[in-house]
Amino acid sequence: MNPFRRSPFVIVSAVLVYIFLYAPILGLVLYSFNASRANVTFEGFIPAFSDRVVMDGSLVKSSPCGPFHWYCDLAKNDDVAEAAGNTLTIAFIATIVATVIGTMSAIALQRYDFKLKPFSQLALYIPIVIPEIVMGIGVLTLFSQLFGWVNEVFNLSGDARLSLGMATVTISHIAFMVPFVTLVVQARLQGFDKSYEEAAMDLGANEWITFRRVTFPMILPGVMSGALLAFTLSLDDFVITFFTNGPGSTTLPIYVYGLLRRIITPQVNALSTVWILVVFTAVLTLQILQNRESKQHS
C-alpha cells in the first residue's frame, strides 16, 4: 500500500480549503490598485502616469505613481509611519524581555525543584485557557486603578501624571508572551541529553562554562523559535493593545481598526499588501536560513 495515497475527496477538499484561505487575501491585494477612491467596487487600474494626481469624481485618472498611486499615498502618511514605529518598538523590547525571562523559567521548571514550581507551571496555562479580552480588561483595570491611586497620593499633575501609553502596552505584551516562550523552550529541554553536560563537567568545566558552551548552544534553536513566536504574537496583537494603549502609542492593528470604522480608501489595502509582503519575506528568509543550518548539522 502506498503510504502517500490520498482519496480524491481529500485532495478536492484540501484544494477548496486553500482557495478559502487565499481568495480573501488576493482580493485585498487586487483592490489596492483600485482606481476608485470609494473602494466599493473595483473600477479598474489607474491607467496613466502624470505630474500630479488627476481625479474624476472619486476615480483616479492618473497619478505620479500610476497604478501604484495608493502605495505612494501610503508612504506620505505620517500616522502609518508612527504606528509602524510603535509596533516594532513594542515588539522588539517585549520579545527581548519575554525571551530572556521565559528561557530562565523554562530551565528552572525543567531542571529544578522549588516551592513555587507548581504555581509557576500552572500560571503558564492562564493565557491559553482564558479569553484574551478577560486579560485585556483585567490589565486595564489594574493600570487605571493603580495610576489613579498613585496620581492622587503623590498629587501628580500635567505630564507627570501616570497614564496609558507605550510602557503599559509593552509590559502587558510581555505578560502574555512569556508563557508561550516558556512552553516552547521547555518542550525543547525535554528532549535534552544530559550526558553532554556531564561530559563537560567531567572535563573540568564549571557550571557557568558548561551552560555557556554546551547547554545554551543546544537549546538555542528552541529559544529562537520561542522568540520568533513572541515577536509575531506582539506584532499581531489587537485585544491587549486595544485596552492598554493611550495617546501616542497607536500600533498598526489599532490604526487599521480605527480606519475600518470610518471611510476606507484603497490605502488600507495598500497597507495590508505591504504588511503581507514584509511578513512573507521575513518568514521565508528565516525558513531558508533554518533549512540551510539544519542541513549543515546533519
Add this chain to the structure above:
Amino acid sequence: MLKRIRESKAAQGTLLALPTTFWLFFLLIIPLFLTLVISFGKRSPDGDVIYTFSVENYVRLFGYSTDCPDGQASCFDPLYVQILWRSLTLAFNTTVLVIGMAYPLAYFIARAHPKRRNMFLFMVLIPLWTNFVIRVYAWMMLLRKEGAINIIIGAVAHFLHIPFTPFEMLYTPGAVLVGMVYEFLPFMILPIYTSLEKIDNSLYEAAADLGANAVKTFLRVTLPLSMPGVVAGTILVFIPVMGTFIVSDILGGRQVILVGNLIQRQFLDARDPTFGSAASLILMVMTLIVTYFYTRKFGFGEEIIVA
C-alpha cells in the same frame, strides 16, 4: 547569601523562575482578582468604581431588570442571557465547521510526500501571519452587496438564466460565522497535522494486512490517534471565539452582539466597568467549564504548544 544560592538547587530554581512568576502574578493573577472585586462593586454617576459588595451586576446579567415596560418593579429581560447563549452557540458552530474543514487539509498535508509537507504547511501559515484585523477587513470587502461573492453568484446566475439580485451579506450572523471560521482555521490545522504526522506507517500496513478497508482503517486507526490534535485545536479555537469582539464588530455591525462586544462597550462607551467585569468573569467561567469537561473527557495533548 551568595554561598547559599550556590549550594541550594531550590534557591537557584526559585531565582531563575522569579521574574516570570513575578510578572505573571502582577499582570495575570492580580488583574483577575481585581476584576472579581470590581464585579461586586457599583458604578458611580461619573463612571468610577464604588467598592462595595453587591450582586446586582450578576443578577442583571441573568435577566433581572428594574426597567420594565408596564410599571412593574422588576421583570425578566433576556437580553444578556441571549448574548451569552449566542456567543456559546457561535463558538460551538465555528469549532464544528473548522474541524470539518481543517481535518481533510491536515490529512492531505500529513500524507503528502515528506519533501512537500513543509511547503504545504507554510501555505497554511502565510494567511495566519497577515494581521487579524486585516483578515476581517478582507471579508468585509468580499461580503458587501457590491462585493466579489455577489458578483460571482450574479455571473453564474446570469449564465444559467436565473434571476438574481445582489443581497447584503455583511452585518448578518452568517458573516460573523464565516469571519470566525477564517480567523481560526489555521489553529485547528496545525495541531491535527502534528498528531496525524506522528502516526507510524506500519499501523496502516497492519490494518491493511488484517483486511481493513480504507473507511475502517480511518475510523479505527487514524481518527482515534489524531484525537489529541482535534482536542488541542478545539481549545485553541473555541476559547478565542468566545471572547473575540472585532469580527462581530466589523462583520456583524450592530446586528450581532457577542459577549466580547458587551464587555468592550461597558469599558469604553457605556463606562460601567463593574458590569463589564461581571460579564468578563461569567465569560471566563463559561470557557473554563467547557474546557474542563472537554479535556476531562478527551485529555489534554501536548499538541497545544505546537501552534
